[in-house]
Amino acid sequence: MLFLEEIEEMFVSLGCLETQATKLIGFRLKGAAGQWWRGYKKARDSTLPPVTWLQFKEAFRAKFLPSSRMDELRHQFEHLKHGTMSVTEYEMEFTKLAEYTPNLIPTERKSEKVHRRFESTYGKRYDFTSG
Secondary structure, eight states: OHHHHHHHHHHHHHTOOHHHHHHHGGGTOOHHHHHHHHHHHHHSOTTSOOOOHHHHHHHHHHHHSOHHHHHHHHHHHHTOOOTTSOHHHHHHHHHHHHTTOTTTSSSSOHHHHHHHHHHHHHSSOOOGGGO
16 A cells, blocks of 8 residues: 555655654545544553554554455565566565565564565575665
């Protein structure tokens, strides 16, 4: 969902913490999305810790991204092949699609998953920082 990716990039650029991001997102959401977010926050138990960015994204996608699209993105992730892509392109596509598959990589850092997948495919680790 391009909207979430753009917002997330903006928050990273600004150095926002997760809880700051979920406070600021309310200013960007308009119409049905803004209404949903206000209702979501009101309905949430006030004794719970602040909503994290990950929790927001999951709730937002559950509300506004059709399940058929989520299924399509999961399928793309599960069948992603290196093919003719460069290593950098493959890593970017893997990371992008992994955003839509939280149940497939629930507790692992995505970059570590990428490294292990490359290691199992090519028999060695790749240093993504060197290009």
